[in-house]
Structure formats: C-alpha cells, structure tokens
Amino acid sequence: MAYRPDPVRVYGHWLLAAAGLSLAAAAIGYGIPKVLPTFHLDPLALGLIYAVIALGLNIVNGQAGLFSIGHAAFAGIGAYTAGGLSTMVGPRLFGWGPGMPAQLDSPAAAVFFMASLLAGGLVAALFGYLVGIPTLRLRGDYLAIATLGFGEIMRVVLDNTASLGGPLGMHGIPRFTTYPVIGVALVLTLIVCRNIATSVPGRCFVALREDEIAAESLGIATTRVKVNAMALSAGIAGIGGGLLAHRLGSYMPVDLSWVRSVEFVLMVVLGGSGSITGTVIAAITLGMLPGEMLQLTKWPWLQKLIGNKMVVYSVLLIVMMLVRSLWFKGGWELSFQWMRDSAARLRRRLSRREGPANG
Amino acid sequence: MIFWLQQLTNGLSLGAIIALIALGYTMVYGVLKLINFAHGDILMVGAFVAIYAAMWAAHYGIPVWFPLIMPVSMAFCAALGVAIEFVAYRPLRNAPRLASLITAIGVSLFLESVGQWKLGAGRHAFPALLSDHRIEALAERYGFYVYVSDLVIFASTLLLLVALQAIVKFTRFGKAMRAVSQDPEAARLMGVDVNRVITGTFALGSALAGAGGVMWGMKFGAADPLMGMDPGLKAFVAAVVGGIGNVPGAMVGGFIMGVAETLVAACSIPIGRMWGSDLVIVGSNYRQALGFLILILVLLLRPSGLFGRHEPEKV
C-alpha cells in the first residue's frame, strides 16, 4: 500500500545533483574569473561572500521570523577566529612569514584554512547559542534590540582588546579567499540552507514564524528550535565572516557595528524574507554596489548625476521599501519543481492558444 | 566624595537631555509601534538649525539668546518630523514591521549623508547661547563646579518634561494619543482621528529632539552631521529600559543612562597583572557598551522594560 521511493532513483538524483553542484562551484570558481572583466571581480567576490552571510541571516530573519540586528557581530566573531588562526597559528605551522604573501601551496595548508573557517563558524555558532538562550524569549522588536546590543558590546570589547589589534583590528590576514574557495563555500552553504528548508527543521522554523503558540501546541519544541535556528544562522554567518576576512586581508571592530548588521538585514528583506534565491540575488546586488559605484569615476557625467553615493543609497533604500512590488515575492524559490510547473503552465497556455485556431 | 558628587551632577544633567530625546522614541513607538531610527538625526538637524539661526540673528543684530533660538529649532524639527512621517512612514502603515523599520533606517542614512554632503563631515563650533559662568562660591569652597549653562539646560529640560507629561495626561490630544497607543483600531472606532494623532506625536517628539539637539550642542560645544548617532542610540536604549511606549519610563531610563554612563566613565578598575603589565578596565572605553549591558540585563529581568506592561499573548 505504502509508496516506497526507488533507491536507485533517489541516489541517482542525488549523484546528479552532486555533479551539477560541483559544476556550479567550478563555474563560479574558474569560469567567472575567466569571463568577467577584472574590475568587476572584486565587487562580485564581496557580493558572493555577503550572500553566504545573508543566507545565514535568512534562516532566523526570513524563515524563523526572529529579528536579529546582530549578525555583523557573528560574522565578525568568525572573522576574528579564522583570521586569528591564520595570522597566529598558521605562520608557526607553515612558515607564513610577515610581509610575504601567504599561499595555500600545500594540501595541509588548505586543510588548515578550511579548518580555521569551520572553527570560526563553530565559535560564532556557540555565541549564537549562548546569546540565544536568554534573549530568544524576547519578542519581536525587543529581540532585535537585544541582538543589536550584543553586537555593539562585541564591537566595543574588540575595540579595547589590544591583543586583537584594538580599534585598528586584525591585519595581514592572508588572502586565501580566492574565487574557487568562494565557489565551494557558496555552493555548500546553498545546499545546507536548501536542505534544511525542505526538511523538518526548516518547516519548524516557518511554523515558528507563522504562529509560535500554534506550533508549540502541535508538538514543536519552539524554544529549542529557536536556539538551534540562531546557532545555525550564526554559524553560517561566522563562516562567511572568515571568508570575508581572508578576502579583505583585515578585519576591524567597526565591521561588527549594527550599521553593518542592518545591511545584511536589508539583503534578506529585499530578497523577499525567507526566499533563498531572493536573498542570494539581493546580497550579490547590494554587495557589489559600493565597489561598482567606485567604477563610476570612469564616467564623470554619471558620477556628477549621482552626486553623493550615500545619498543615493539611502534614497534607493526608502524608495525600494515604498515600492514593495519590486521585491522578490516571499517564498518563491528557483527550484526544479518551479521549473517543471512553469514549463507545464507554458505548454498549457500554448496548447490553449492553438486549440481554437485548429478547431 | 566631592568627585562622585560632581560626577553625579554631570550624570543628571546628561540624563535629562537623554530623557528628553528618549521621549520622542517612546511616543512614536507608543502610537505607531515603530522604532524611529531617524530620531537621532532629527536632533542633529535641530543643532544645525540653531547654529544657522544664531548666525542669522547675529547678522541682523538680534540678540543670540537661548530662549529665542531654541523655539526656532523645535519648530523646524517638528515640521521635519511631520514631513518624514508623511513621506516615508505613512505609506507603509500596513506593511510588515520590518519594512517600516528599514525605511526608518533609510531616512536616518539620508539625513546623515545629506548632512555630510552639504555641511561637510567636520565639526562645527556651536555658538555660546548661554553665559559660561560657574557658581564661584561652590567652586571656591568645595571645588565643586556647577555652570550656569548646565543649570539652565537642566531646568529647561525639566520644564519640557513636565510640560509634556501635562500634555499627555490632561489634554484632549494626550488622551487621544494614549488611546491610540493602547488600541489604534478601537480608538478609531471611538472617533479618534488616528492620522492626526500620529502627526501630532511626530511633531511633539521631533520638537523635543530639536530641543535636545540644541542642548547637546551647547553641552559639548560642537555639532557634526553624525552627532545624532550617539545620543540617539543612548536615548533609544533609555526608552527601552524604561519600557518603550511609556512616557515616565523614558524619563527614568534617560536619567539611569546619563548617571550610569558618567559614573562608569569615571571609574577604572584594575583587574590584575598579565604579561608584566597592569590590566585595567578603563571605564570610559566601555561607555558605549555600558548602555547595552544595562539594556540586556533589564530586558532579561523584565522583558518589557522597567515600567512596560508585560502582556503574555492571550491564547
């Protein structure tokens, strides 16, 4: 009676997906640097890394409906952890000297780098967990304020920690985050987010957002789900932060400030709050914006027109919120299901159009 | 002893200004459930209006007096607040909360960036609107410094606080405002013009921010386009600590913030030796974090702030 999926098909799809995703990672890692003009590469890299962090934030802000304005701090914790490992432990293990450009020249070094990214993610997740336990019983705006406060405290503490560079932050972090690294990291993050969203944990997140009391009455342990969501989200943001630190070469306490957190929130909101596809697109767009605006010096007339980029940015922000039809529709995802559905729709429409003409 | 008394006095005078600004946050949150992130920047505009009004007055030979300048700032800010509400917040009245919050952040960025663009990022000297005499008797006998300007600032802040409390408690408008903040839908059904109340609230709150801006400028002698961030954040924390939406709470929160900050800034706590040097937590380095520490502690103990009503969601 019960339908049993065919193992061959299941694992066949699984392998197909794995192959496709490896191809996607390779396309980002090796394809993009080949085809894209050099001056777009840096802004795009930032956009792609921001996508990782925003995807982390999307789990709490978009899916679970827990409003955090502290994710720059989680990213920062990951950045300081991974960056610290690369600047303090790495040189001893691999002889990365100061001043000389460190390279991932041995498999061991590459593994070390991956491990330090993961360590950054884990430490950030731990912080997410610790921050989550007491604050998650706060509702709505209060939670937002508490996370904002946590981020600001972290920033001030780092500002005053001389051994971590004080207000000048961490410098000389080796620039390991090349395009292939970004490609692999982004694809892995996408897989994690997508698989969580399409299985029970993700459904619990959404239930939490929709109605906490109803969710609890249906057997969902909301407190635990919240803390898990926060830890997972912070962990992904932490890995993104580690990537960012190894791209920029330095990381400062200001990078943890709430203004930066707001930028990540913006990516999630513009992406349609909850949509993975939308978040990625919004993060890449917004992440590239400042870098691309620098390019405008090439066209003085355009630059004059735009005048001051922060003014433009803020006006854009307001207008985007006012004209919300521009947003991605929340909940929409680019998926195989969607492609199949829209193909079917298209076929139906075509056949309907042909129908009367033939008849 | 005198030292701590001195710090306490400083704290109270700072706290009064923070309280004034916090009121704007709390009132707007009360009626609209919106954290008006642009509030601190309205304060900045108020300070600059005062600078230009003083210049203009001096140019035309009008005496540059505090009681003349401050109302100008307050009026300008009231108009600005109403305009912001009309353009940026009203269209989003029924949108998700996150959308209006981000718009508010957008407005804040807009005011700051226009300020930096048109006024330059540097600091502008703030005109002395009050005499800088200090009360010599206290200074000579106890080494206890009290400036006339501080007293005037403190007194006028208290005056404004009392006036506001009277408006909220005793006027028709105040009654309508309280009704809207309890239940906008019910208030509307009872014939309260909710839009008018919201406009009025923004006018009132922004006027107080304008006054706060003038006082902040006088107290620190300078103004710059980003000057609103710091008092804005502190006042916001004060409002939340007091229980956002609660007017007396915001006042108490403001004083708590002012006093705590000055006292902590005056401390340095040795915490031992490490690597051959003394480790000292210098209070003033952590003054920015302090507010948030208080905030988080208060929220953990009383999730709706000190005076906020805690309403568990009814099933």
Place this chain on the structure above:
Amino acid sequence: MASDPGHLAAPVPDAMLELQSVSRFFGGLAAVRNLDMAIGRGSIHGLIGPNGAGKTTVFNLITGATPLSSGSIRMEGREIGHLAPHAINRLGVARTFQNIRLFKGISVFENVRTAGSWRSGYGWIHGLVQGYTFHLREAELHQRTSELLDEFGLAHRAKEPAGALPYGEQRRLEILRALATRPKLLLLDEPAAGLNASETDALMQLVERILEQYELTILVIEHDMRMVMELCDTITVLDLGERICEGDPAAVRNDPLVIQAYLGRGDTVDASDQ
C-alpha cells in the same frame, strides 16, 4: 455556587484525562477554581458555560499553554500538569483554538505536513544529507498528509495559503492539522462558532467520523446547544470558573442551576432557540 453533589455523574472507570481540583488565578480572578473532571476513553465530552466561564482557560491548562495555579492533570494516568505544550502534544493531546490559529502564510498542505512533522522519524542530519531514509520518511509523511486532506475534502485547496480559505474551511483545516499529530485526545474550542446551520451539520458529521476512525476521545467547547446536545455523551457546565453541573445531555438541560446560569445572563440552553 459550589458544585452540587446531586449532579455529579458516576465516576468514569476508564479515564483518558483526569483533572483534580485544578485552579488557575489571574491576579485576584479565579478563571478556574477547584475543577474536577474526568473524560472517558472514546467519549465526546462537552464543556459549556457562559462567556468568561473559564472554558478556554481549562483548555490552556490541559495543553500547558497556561501554567496551573494548583491541582493536577493526568493523561492516561500520567501527570502532565508541569509539562510544556509540545511535550503534552507528544503524549497525545491536540487542540484547536477559539480564534483560529492557522499558519496563515503557508499552504494548506504545509499546515498539515508541518503539524505531523515531529513524527517524521528522521533527524536533521537526514534532512541535511537527504539520502534514502529521508526520502522514504518524507514520502510517508507526504502520503499521510495527502490522505488526510483527501479524506476530509480539502485536497483541492492544498496549494492555497491557509489564510485565503473561507472561514468554515479554516475551522476544518485546523481540526485536520491537529489530527495530523495523531492525538488520542482532541480538544475543540468552539468549532462551530461562525458557521451556518449546514456547515455545523457537516462539522458534526466530521467530528463523529474522526471519533470512530481515529479512536479519539474528544473534549469540545461549544455554544451551539443543538450540537452539544446531539453529540456529547457527557457535559460539564462551568460558570465563573466552577463546575455547576455534570451529566448526560438530558440531565444538564433540565438542571435548574444551568438554566439560571444561562438565563441570568440572557443566553439560552434551549435547542429550539438556535
């Protein structure tokens, strides 16, 4: 208005749920006071009383949504008074809400699937890797969900957001969602509120059907006296937080205390007035 021993029903031999001197105070107000109640396995038990009598509060106490002030609640002999709502649900208690609490923004299908998800039988690692176990368990979950929707006539709405459904269907969906957790005891809080006569009939049929099919025990709060009188085996009447009467429909209908409690407030117990 103490409970009148003369109106006590015979002790319930095989109780699914037992409440013993349960009280709940809100400040000075006793929303529920010293309530004893036992719900027999397989029965439909009605809980009625004027507005504000404390009926919903009883539901909140049983499901853990509101902590007890004092007393004890036992589910199949097991004390559940101190448990969190999700734990109580996992012991087999599900409920609907007086003011419908669907997951409005997600589809009808997702509403039901989410509710059944803690029984999915796989953990987050499986979710992350999505290998064979995951697909097997998901297929089962999908099938259970579809069957439930098919059987109770919501299959054609499966893809619509729950908030877009007409009121009557929202009520039905909320019952299905509760059923998806496979409860032994189902609590329905005014399921017929806002329904017209024919919708109420359909609801009554639904309730009787699920009672049989899922071997449920049902506790229902309802103001529609026709429904209560026809459906329930036993009825408990609350007024001002206290039990004033308990018994079969006929006994309750003729109880002077009940008539007084209702008539005194302008409500009516008489089915013919509906």
